Amino acid sequence: MSGVASPAAAGSVSDIANAVTNGERSAVSVVDAHLARIDDHEGAVHAFNLVTADAARATAAAIDERLAAGEDVGPLAGVPVAIKDNMCTRGVPTTCSSKILDGWRPPYDATVVERLASAGAIMVGKTNLDEFAMGSSTENSAFGPTHNPWQLDRVPGGSSGGSAAAVAAGFTPLSLGSDTGGSIRQPASLCGVVGVKPTYGAVSRYGLIAFGSSLDQIGPFTTTVADSALTMDVIGGHDPRDATSSTESFGSLVDVLDRGVDGLRVGLISEMTGGVIDGIAEDVLARVRAAAEALEAAGATVGEVSVPSSVYGLPAYYMVAPAEASSNLARFDGVRYGLRVDGPNTAAMHTASRTAGFGPEVKRRIMLGTYALSAGYRDAYYGSAQKVRTLITQDFDRAYADFDVLLAPSSPTTAFELGAKTADPLTMYLNDVCTIPSNLSGQPSMSVPFGVGDDGLPIGVQILAPLMGEPVMFQTAAVLENAQEDAS
Amino acid sequence: MSKLSRDDVAHVARLAMLELDDAEIDAFTEQLGSVLATADDMAALDLDSVVPAHHPLGLVNVMRPDVVQPSLDRDEVLAQAPAAEDGRFCVPPALGEQ
Amino acid sequence: MTDTATDRREPTLPDGWELVCGLEVHVELSTATKLFCGCPNEFGSEPNTNVCPTCLGLPGSLPVMNADAVTSAMRLGRAINCTVKPSVMARKNYFYPDMPKDFQTSQYDQPTNENGWLDLPDGTRIEVERAHIEEDTGKSTHVGGDGRITSAEYSLIDYNRAGVPLLEIVSQPDIRTAEEAKAYVAELRGIVLALDVSDARMEEGSMRVDANVSVRPIGSDELRTRCEIKNINSLSSLGRAIVHEANRHVDLWTTGERPMQETRHWDEEAGRTRSGRSKEDAEDYRYFPEPDLTPLIPTAADLEAVDVSIPELPSAVRSRLADAAGVAPTEVSVLVDRGQAGFALDTIDAGADPTRVLVHLTNNLADGTGEMDPAAFAALVSMEVGGELSSTQTKEVLADMVVTGRTPDAVASEKGFEAMDTGELDGILDGLIADHPSEWERFCSGDDGDAKKMSGFFTGQIMKATRGQADGKVVAQLLNTRKP
Numbered sequence A: 001m002s003g004v005a006s007p008a009a010a011g012s013v014s015d016i017a018n019a020v021t022n023g024e025r026s027a028v029s030v031v032d033a034h035l036a037r038i039d040d041h042e043g044a045v046h047a048f049n050l051v052t053a054d055a056a057r058a059t060a061a062a063i064d065e066r067l068a069a070g071e072d073v074g075p076l077a078g079v080p081v082a083i084k085d086n087m088c089t090r091g092v093p094t095t096c097s098s099k100i101l102d103g104w105r106p107p108y109d110a111t112v113v114e115r116l117a118s119a120g121a122i123m124v125g126k127t128n129l130d131e132f133a134m135g136s137s138t139e140n141s142a143f144g145p146t147h148n149p150w151q152l153d154r155v156p157g158g159s160s161g162g163s164a165a166a167v168a169a170g171f172t173p174l175s176l177g178s179d180t181g182g183s184i185r186q187p188a189s190l191c192g193v194v195g196v197k198p199t200y201g202a203v204s205r206y207g208l209i210a211f212g213s214s215l216d217q218i219g220p221f222t223t224t225v226a227d228s229a230l231t232m233d234v235i236g237g238h239d240p241r242d243a244t245s246s247t248e249s250f251g252s253l254v255d256v257l258d259r260g261v262d263g264l265r266v267g268l269i270s271e272m273t274g275g276v277i278d279g280i281a282e283d284v285l286a287r288v289r290a291a292a293e294a295l296e297a298a299g300a301t302v303g304e305v306s307v308p309s310s311v312y313g314l315p316a317y318y319m320v321a322p323a324e325a326s327s328n329l330a331r332f333d334g335v336r337y338g339l340r341v342d343g344p345n346t347a348a349m350h351t352a353s354r355t356a357g358f359g360p361e362v363k364r365r366i367m368l369g370t371y372a373l374s375a376g377y378r379d380a381y382y383g384s385a386q387k388v389r390t391l392i393t394q395d396f397d398r399a400y401a402d403f404d405v406l407l408a409p410s411s412p413t414t415a416f417e418l419g420a421k422t423a424d425p426l427t428m429y430l431n432d433v434c435t436i437p438s439n440l441s442g443q444p445s446m447s448v449p450f451g452v453g454d455d456g457l458p459i460g461v462q463i464l465a466p467l468m469g470e471p472v473m474f475q476t477a478a479v480l481e482n483a484q485e486d487a488s
Numbered sequence B: 001m002s003k004l005s006r007d008d009v010a011h012v013a014r015l016a017m018l019e020l021d022d023a024e025i026d027a028f029t030e031q032l033g034s035v036l037a038t039a040d041d042m043a044a045l046d047l048d049s050v051v052p053a054h055h056p057l058g059l060v061n062v063m064r065p066d067v068v069q070p071s072l073d074r075d076e077v078l079a080q081a082p083a084a085e086d087g088r089f090c091v092p093p094a095l096g097e098q
Numbered sequence C: 001m002t003d004t005a006t007d008r009r010e011p012t013l014p015d016g017w018e019l020v021c022g023l024e025v026h027v028e029l030s031t032a033t034k035l036f037c038g039c040p041n042e043f044g045s046e047p048n049t050n051v052c053p054t055c056l057g058l059p060g061s062l063p064v065m066n067a068d069a070v071t072s073a074m075r076l077g078r079a080i081n082c083t084v085k086p087s088v089m090a091r092k093n094y095f096y097p098d099m100p101k102d103f104q105t106s107q108y109d110q111p112t113n114e115n116g117w118l119d120l121p122d123g124t125r126i127e128v129e130r131a132h133i134e135e136d137t138g139k140s141t142h143v144g145g146d147g148r149i150t151s152a153e154y155s156l157i158d159y160n161r162a163g164v165p166l167l168e169i170v171s172q173p174d175i176r177t178a179e180e181a182k183a184y185v186a187e188l189r190g191i192v193l194a195l196d197v198s199d200a201r202m203e204e205g206s207m208r209v210d211a212n213v214s215v216r217p218i219g220s221d222e223l224r225t226r227c228e229i230k231n232i233n234s235l236s237s238l239g240r241a242i243v244h245e246a247n248r249h250v251d252l253w254t255t256g257e258r259p260m261q262e263t264r265h266w267d268e269e270a271g272r273t274r275s276g277r278s279k280e281d282a283e284d285y286r287y288f289p290e291p292d293l294t295p296l297i298p299t300a301a302d303l304e305a306v307d308v309s310i311p312e313l314p315s316a317v318r319s320r321l322a323d324a325a326g327v328a329p330t331e332v333s334v335l336v337d338r339g340q341a342g343f344a345l346d347t348i349d350a351g352a353d354p355t356r357v358l359v360h361l362t363n364n365l366a367d368g369t370g371e372m373d374p375a376a377f378a379a380l381v382s383m384e385v386g387g388e389l390s391s392t393q394t395k396e397v398l399a400d401m402v403v404t405g406r407t408p409d410a411v412a413s414e415k416g417f418e419a420m421d422t423g424e425l426d427g428i429l430d431g432l433i434a435d436h437p438s439e440w441e442r443f444c445s446g447d448d449g450d451a452k453k454m455s456g457f458f459t460g461q462i463m464k465a466t467r468g469q470a471d472g473k474v475v476a477q478l479l480n481t482r483k484p
């Protein structure tokens, strides 16, 4: 089965913004071109839950008028963007790919949506995801799976599979995803695009429908590292509406891209590159080692480093994230918005609505999290998991005493076949084994495409950095991207 | 940890306000049991002296000034409700027939 | 301090039984905005007009802590002698349609205030376990049937109150009588008002009291099964509810039954508590720290600012006024609760007789001192004590001063309340002696009892002749000087 992937078809964020700002292209023509490409291939890919074509054209026309009037429209002038459908968009249905949010139109915009709009970007649609971002394949969607643009019988990864696929298919040069345990980096790897999970608190979560509140972060998918840097400059920074939002700033990431890696100390996480953690494919490991060599060739020093408690990341994550989710998803009770299935009393109505509205994976996680917090088990499960997070953070801190950035796989394998892992949830959970530790520690990491596997499908390399270490992470990513281009 | 029973699963479903049929209870008993079994691995760690994680950037005392901000338009809010009456959200009775 | 079972026994209980009661008091803070959002914290707005994504619990919304609510919490904590500690907000998970997120953001194992106490006017000390910050719920109206929750056809929800900041003050089970419970709540209310952190109105629900009631045989220190009584809307209901519930428990224990641990509702009309619905599963709130909010860690400077901001509290005012007036603190607690202590002290400072000041304030100025200032009040009391005005006249002048704010001289002269001079009274007495010679004789030479009786007779006649304008003390003095 072939694919329709063409990341380049969308053009780059910076090229479009420059062309639109300089008047070489109108925003309307940009949007029309992208909508045409969506029209051609969306049927095969199913990246979107909703394409907002009319609104996008209207916004584009307004941007063209403002440009004609000599206004500064912003650094993302005319850039079509796809938004994961778990971020609130005022007046536009926001579903989390769940039946329970049937018909809901938020009365407000997420901070990131606001910031993109005020930078001149144009939303063309809401992308598919695993229901409430719970999954690694975008198969747990109430609206059907998204297909990997590179090979349509493969998954795009998840949970931000729609956003990753939209960029890989050339529908938009930019999309936003959210990453709770790897939901940006793993699909970025499987779809051959750049995906960033920022430091916890670097991008506002206001308007992101919560899954695991202490783990969730929003980040971009783009075809280039520079485009992600540009996007981070727009969406990042303090937001007074998010009390966990960072008050510090790491400055512009666009400015650090050409710094190189000369003298940089790069550590390969030994647990994820040497067999301590099972199930990481040999072709994936080969690409990670190749990335280390490329960085070394560019002037970095490379070593191995152990993050021993990272092996407990998976069990800790599968206590903390479901526990928080069980509480975050309680509000879907049929009272104020979304689906209601009536019953003779309030409790019966709650139960009927939730039972009909949530899919099996969401129910599984709610059950798991409810149990992990319940009387008699909270200390052993949720409590221990929160302590394991501390251990993982301490291990990372030790590693960063000797290394500036770390390398690991983004995903244990390339894109797998649709349906291959749906029967056994535990097998599916293993997809996140390399990405989860960064969510547990709050540290930034990103996936950069670096070649293909034995099956010819994309492989991403994960770059990890200390808290607020986005500059060194991006500077490394830029070098890796160049090395990849040189090699191909 | 003791093994997860069907009764545990049924109890948790009631807490979570989900209705599960027998097949779902069976499936969840097995699936949740195996996730919990991997979580039991954490028992191998000595966690007594470890402080639970808090905000990674160490943020404390994040507060806002006590200043009024605009509220939402009521019609817009109630337009989203499955049922509304008289400016309020409408729900079945609290203690109706079981 | 009185802390023995015999001194502090609930008088309505049968012999041998002791009340064990702890109170949970919820106080709505009078901040401008809600606890986690900028919606107005306002009573009486149109339904669902003070709502936003955060207090409606809309998907994607986030809470941000109101700094003033935290300050108010710390101030109340210090005022009731708590230790103010680093605290963490937590989620208390349970489904409730009035609660938009289906969890309540509260405090659990790390509350802002712990281990305080509160002294009642009679010196009884009630320990306070904790005083923590939490959010209020919305309000349901039950429609159809007879309007009761049990028979409603449906319910309508208004979320204006959802997210309003509350302080929950939890006492230890130290309360032994219904009167102590009422005194505790009154004292707490006085402190809250002195701090100006809430209007603390029980009728409007800005102060709500739940009572945990159990009983035990006197001499035992066990804690028997308790019931939590809700829906108490006034201080007097609180007393009645506790008395009723405690006696119900004694009845059960003495007939070989036992109370069930449950929530009960006070039915004011029926004068009894009624069982709430018992739950199939025991409550399991699955508390965990609220990941969307940061810990609250008061700095030394914060704590100092809090301490400096605490005004003189009712207990201190009580002892200051009691000292100034030379009475027991319990005798001035009504004035202190009414907020008239400052006025009383200013009047006493201005040289007025303390006893008369307290009497007038307590009995004649329950509705307030109006336009009158303490200096004028002091002048009035001095005129009364000095015999320039009779007590009847004093009351009349006082009533005028409260309304008009005039001086007592002006009011008295307008009303023609000139003090009788002794010459005038002499003349009146001469006439009376002439008209009642035998009575005068009995006054001058009768035995003590008779003389006293006749003293009353002549005083009465003089008052009658002067239409009450003569001062009783002056008359008594006159009678004595004329006695041969």
Ligand SMILES: [Zn+2]
Binding pocket: C034, C037, C038, C039, C050, C051, C052, C053, C054, C055, C056, C163
């Ligand atoms: Zn609000």
